[in-house]
Amino acid sequence: MRPNGTEASAETTRYHVQAATSDDLAALVQMQMALQESMGGVGANMLHLGRRSTVRLVDHYQRQIADDQTRVLVACDVPSAEVVAMGSGRIWVHAEYVPARSGELVDIWVDPDHRRRGLAGRIARRLVRFFRARRVEFLSVNYVSSNAAAEALWKGIGFHPTLITATAERRTVEAFAGMETQRIVPVGYRAAMGDEQVRASLNLLG
Numbered sequence: 001m002r003p004n005g006t007e008a009s010a011e012t013t014r015y016h017v018q019a020a021t022s023d024d025l026a027a028l029v030q031m032q033m034a035l036q037e038s039m040g041g042v043g044a045n046m047l048h049l050g051r052r053s054t055v056r057l058v059d060h061y062q063r064q065i066a067d068d069q070t071r072v073l074v075a076c077d078v079p080s081a082e083v084v085a086m087g088s089g090r091i092w093v094h095a096e097y098v099p100a101r102s103g104e105l106v107d108i109w110v111d112p113d114h115r116r117r118g119l120a121g122r123i124a125r126r127l128v129r130f131f132r133a134r135r136v137e138f139l140s141v142n143y144v145s146s147n148a149a150a151e152a153l154w155k156g157i158g159f160h161p162t163l164i165t166a167t168a169e170r171r172t173v174e175a176f177a178g179m180e181t182q183r184i185v186p187v188g189y190r191a192a193m194g195d196e197q198v199r200a201s202l203n204l205l206g
């Protein structure tokens with residue numbers, strides 16, 4: 001999105017941003033895998049999809065596309081007819097909290113060859129319209145703190161970082177905290193022990 005909210009018209013006509021359909025499943029899976037890969041690239045120590053989970057991505061996106069509380073968008077490059085970007089908006093209901101509903105922007109990805117042409121901004125605006133139509137007032141997005149492009153994108157449209165998720169390997173914390181590190185009892189060995197012994201081992205390890 002340009003700072004004044006306008007888009008370059010040539011770029012606007014070159015790309016179509018539209019709701020994803022089952023025809024886009026393969027492209028969505030590929031982009032999700034590229035997104036996961038890029039998270040490694042920004043040097044983040046964080047949870048990410050295991051290799052075996054990628055086979056379930058087709059089901060995942062099929063459900064997301066059919067879900068009334070989610071909007072999955074793709075951007076198509078008209079000249080090549082290729083899907084080159086994606087982004088989703090998901091409505092969460094959490095009745096115990098205020099506000100009771102929130103909107104999350106997730107899985108925003110633009111193919112490297114098509115970046116800095118306003119696509120992420122266009123996708124974000126379409127998702128905001130989806131949230132507005134559902135009267136969702138509170139929005140959030142997660143991004144890795146070292147991801148300068150994401151930070152600039154989100155700050156540029158009014159998001160302010162409020163929560164920090166800090167991550168560490170347990171062994172690193174143990175070392176810093178001056179804790180004695182203990183060898184973990186292998187699961188097979190634990191299973192072979194009686195209940196009493198298992199509890200004792202867990203206490204020792206905990």
Ligand SMILES: CC(C)(COP(=O)(O)OP(=O)(O)OC[C@H]1O[C@@H](n2cnc3c(N)ncnc32)[C@H](O)[C@@H]1OP(=O)(O)O)[C@@H](O)C(=O)NCCC(=O)NCCS
Nearest residue numbers: 001108109110115116117118119120121143149150152153
């Ligand atoms: C972050 C990402 C989605 C941006 O997509 P994009 O289509 O290039 O973004 P836009 O062209 O809409 O840029 C909008 C604004 O974001 C900021 N921005 C985007 N990329 C930037 C970069 N590499 N460096 C600095 N600012 C950047 C700029 O302010 C830009 O406005 P401008 O071009 O008028 O200066 C894209 O780089 C990407 O897919 N990265 C890998 C996946 C990822 O990080 N996703 C976000 C996770 S929340």
